[in-house]
Amino acid sequence: MHFRVSKALAERTRLSADDWEVAALEVIAEQGVTALAVEPLAKRLGVTKGSFYWHFSSREALIQATLERWEENDLATFERTLNLVKEPRDKLRALFRRTREEVHSHVIFCALFKAADHPLVGPLMQRVSERRIAFLKDGFERLGMSPRDALNRARLTYLSYVGFLQYYQQFKSARMSIEELDAYVEHVIESLIP
Amino acid sequence: MHFRVSKALAERTRLSADDWEVAALEVIAEQGVTALAVEPLAKRLGVTKGSFYWHFSSREALIQATLERWEENDLATFERTLNLVKEPRDKLRALFRRTREEVHSHVIFCALFKAADHPLVGPLMQRVSERRIAFLKDGFERLGMSPRDALNRARLTYLSYVGFLQYYQQFKSARMSIEELDAYVEHVIESLIP
DNA sequence: CGGCTTCCATACGCATAAGTATGGTAACTC
């Protein structure tokens, strides 16, 4: 005897490929790319992998699609934030201060950076890195630095950002307080923006 | 009919726990902590896991022992390098320039940092990070910075170091040339050392 | 209402890896 469970309780909306990609990105943010497995992901979504292999041909295909989606979204977000401020110094400052906000996107970025060994993730993060370094270089050049110095300063800035994210994400027990974090960001701004 | 293979060819020296730890550190440097598995490691050493479980009670025990060994060695190396130069400015400069050398130790450091999720690796890297930041802070204070500024500058310096390592290790295809690398390090020195 | 498509469950095969149990062989000891 099997009574059909109420639709509201069971929430039995069938899944789309998008649902899988969103869930995959969540797992990547929480546990990294290597921890992204098909069966646990299916369990998380309340289905079995029979569903998964209808939407995707393989685990790699899911990763590929998820990464593409993230890159597009990242590009769009970056462009949007980028055009808010015009004055180069303020633009850089705004960028630095953004580090404290939009935590979620930073978590994913950080997880992807750590997974750069993966053949699909590596090229992606290299593209992203070069784009951001180029953007920073442009900013420093507008502030009067030589192309050579601007490039190196951009590298230094970007890589300190990467290091900071990893540190801040990992060692949550030793996290700075909000005030300390603010002070740190202001110090970085004073030290790196001419 | 089985003729005993010559001892020189077979190299059948029996293994010690140390041998396993050294090999484990190699694998960590090459493929990270998560990729460290017992059976592949045994194959690498030309034995089976029957040998492994005589020396160690579990995979975790191996990781533990390997990390302890690395931390001791890292401390010793750091102390040694540290006492070579006395003048604070030169000391910091020497430290920065060291980034280009002793590649192997940096590879391990980098791999461990990426594996900070692991319950054994996390606390270790936190200790190591705090030690190094404290060392840098001391250097900056000796150069006349306030304790607060010195701490933040030390963080910035250390985290840019971490970010650089990850970037440089991962994206070998987009690596800078030697000259470019030198120029970058000199830029960092000029930018961060007052 | 019968049929076709879409989405999913179940059940399999295969591979890798942790850990255990047990027996074998080298090496040292007396």
Place this chain on the structure above:
DNA sequence: GAGTTACCATACTTATGCGTATGGAAGCCG
């Protein structure tokens, strides 16, 4: 040289995860 210990191989068991095969149920379409 007989016995003990130290080191290792082989052969399990269990668990996880990828991918496939196949059948079943829901939803649309005529």
